[in-house]
Amino acid sequence: MTRALCGKRSPCSWLVLGMSLILLTACQANAKEDGTVLTFSGSALGAEGTLLALQLERFMRENPDLHVRVLRTPEGATQRHQLYVQWLNARVGDPDVLQLDVVWTPEFAAAGWILPLDRFKPAVGDFFPATIEANSWAGKLYGLPWFVDVGLLYRRTDLVPREPRNLDDMVALARAAQSRRGGPRYGIVWQGARYEGLVTTFIEYLGAFGGRIIDDQGKVMLDSPEAVRALTFMRKTLYDDRIAPLDVLTWHEEEGRFAFQNGNAAFMRNWPYPYAAMNDTAQSRVAGKFTIGPMPAAPGGKSTAALGGNQLAINAYTEHADAAYRLIAYLTAPEQMLERAAEVGQYPSRRALFDDGRLSAALATPVEQARRAIESATPRPVTPIYTELSEILQIELHRALVRQAEPEAALRSAAMRINALVERTGMRELMSKKAP
Numbered sequence: 021m022t023r024a025l026c027g028k029r030s031p032c033s034w035l036v037l038g039m040s041l042i043l044l045t046a047c048q049a050n051a052k053e054d055g056t057v058l059t060f061s062g063s064a065l066g067a068e069g070t071l072l073a074l075q076l077e078r079f080m081r082e083n084p085d086l087h088v089r090v091l092r093t094p095e096g097a098t099q100r101h102q103l104y105v106q107w108l109n110a111r112v113g114d115p116d117v118l119q120l121d122v123v124w125t126p127e128f129a130a131a132g133w134i135l136p137l138d139r140f141k142p143a144v145g146d147f148f149p150a151t152i153e154a155n156s157w158a159g160k161l162y163g164l165p166w167f168v169d170v171g172l173l174y175r176r177t178d179l180v181p182r183e184p185r186n187l188d189d190m191v192a193l194a195r196a197a198q199s200r201r202g203g204p205r206y207g208i209v210w211q212g213a214r215y216e217g218l219v220t221t222f223i224e225y226l227g228a229f230g231g232r233i234i235d236d237q238g239k240v241m242l243d244s245p246e247a248v249r250a251l252t253f254m255r256k257t258l259y260d261d262r263i264a265p266l267d268v269l270t271w272h273e274e275e276g277r278f279a280f281q282n283g284n285a286a287f288m289r290n291w292p293y294p295y296a297a298m299n300d301t302a303q304s305r306v307a308g309k310f311t312i313g314p315m316p317a318a319p320g321g322k323s324t325a326a327l328g329g330n331q332l333a334i335n336a337y338t339e340h341a342d343a344a345y346r347l348i349a350y351l352t353a354p355e356q357m358l359e360r361a362a363e364v365g366q367y368p369s370r371r372a373l374f375d376d377g378r379l380s381a382a383l384a385t386p387v388e389q390a391r392r393a394i395e396s397a398t399p400r401p402v403t404p405i406y407t408e409l410s411e412i413l414q415i416e417l418h419r420a421l422v423r424q425a426e427p428e429a430a431l432r433s434a435a436m437r438i439n440a441l442v443e444r445t446g447m448r449e450l451m452s453k454k455a456p
């Protein structure tokens with residue numbers, strides 16, 4: 021607007037910019053004088069940013085004593101985690117409300133960085149039990165589930181006529197799509213950078229081959245033959261089948277979405293969030309030309325979706341705990357979740373909404389299918405040492421994928437290092453199924 025009025029770099033534009041800054045500062049100062057300023061950090065992937073701005077506007081209209089300011093944080097899960105750890109280690113009270121990945125709550129709770137929410141008496145029975153379990157630590161609840169993520173396989177319906185029957189069939193279908201005249205450059209894209217997203221992608225291949233990270237006794241199972249087969253398969257899709265581009269080894273969720281949305285891939289592994297944005301003809305070349313389904317299995321394994329999702333928690337160093345909870349209660353209320361399902365495509369964490377006709381109207385996926393996917397999704401270990409565990413796994417998986425190590429050696433090393441970590445921290449009992 022400044023540019024349209026005054027032309028590029030004119031003194032006038034600097035004047036308007038300066039005045040806007042003064043006005044902005046004045047507004048914030050006013051909000052501070054008249055009420056409480058809450059700071060919040062939330063993701064803005066796909067259509068999430070627009071929806072968040074809309075819901076915050078509405079919250080401020082309904083709560084005129086509160087002003088919410090959004091602090092932008094990196095979109096990659098691991099990078100956001102690093103920033104939070106720096107802030108909280110320094111006992112900074114901002115953001116008052118934190119968006120947390122489902123795997124961070126026990127770590128943040130054990131460190132004393134977030135407040136227990138029990139005193140606000142949230143109706144925990146309304147949420148999917150796995151999401152409440154992931155947000156509990158030492159018998160207390162520390163985060164309220166905001167939305168649930170499950171890993172999905174996106175498929176171009178105009179290029180691939182049917183769902184793959186198994187993983188080998190997926191490779192065959194991807195190659196067939198790539199070799200069509202005018203076919204896409206890539207067969208499949210996924211999250212392969214060295215960060216948390218790679219672990220979630222791997223969990224799905226691992227389950228597809230019948231493996232798991234930790235067994236019911238808390239024993240690390242990463243050196244199993246199933247795990248080796250899973251990682252070998254992922255590597256084969258990169259170098260032998262050439263259905264996945266080597267680029268995926270630096271890609272997060274958004275790079276994959278852009279490739280798929282621009283018509284460059286037959287399949288994509290991703291979460292539900294890209295759904296709405298990719299059906300928007302203004303930004304997507306594949307609107308109306310794709311569908312979602314489960315990741316396929318290999319013989320002997322089962323179709324697996326990683327359980328993801330994000331929570332809202334209160335910074336332990338906030339001066340506005342009650343106001344912060346008002347914001348959390350608002351954003352996790354049924355109406356806001358239904359709107360999120362309709363506008364972004366993300367799944368509500370409130371189980372009861374899956375019996376509500378409004379959700380079937382809002383979601384593109386059949387509601388029963390979404391509910392089954394959530395209830396059967398594979399969680400990552402719920403433990404305060406999750407970040408260290410994941411970092412070891414990320415490094416070893418990535419080493420194998422870039423061919424610096426053989427899958428077997430990388431996984432043996434991951435198992436050994438993670439077992440040593442579990443031993444050193446005395447976490448085995450807690451991470452077994454026998455744990456209370």
Ligand code: GLC
Binds near residue numbers: 122169
């Ligand atoms: C999504 C999921 C989260 C996962 C992350 C990995 O944000 O909700 O659980 O860890 O992606 O990139």
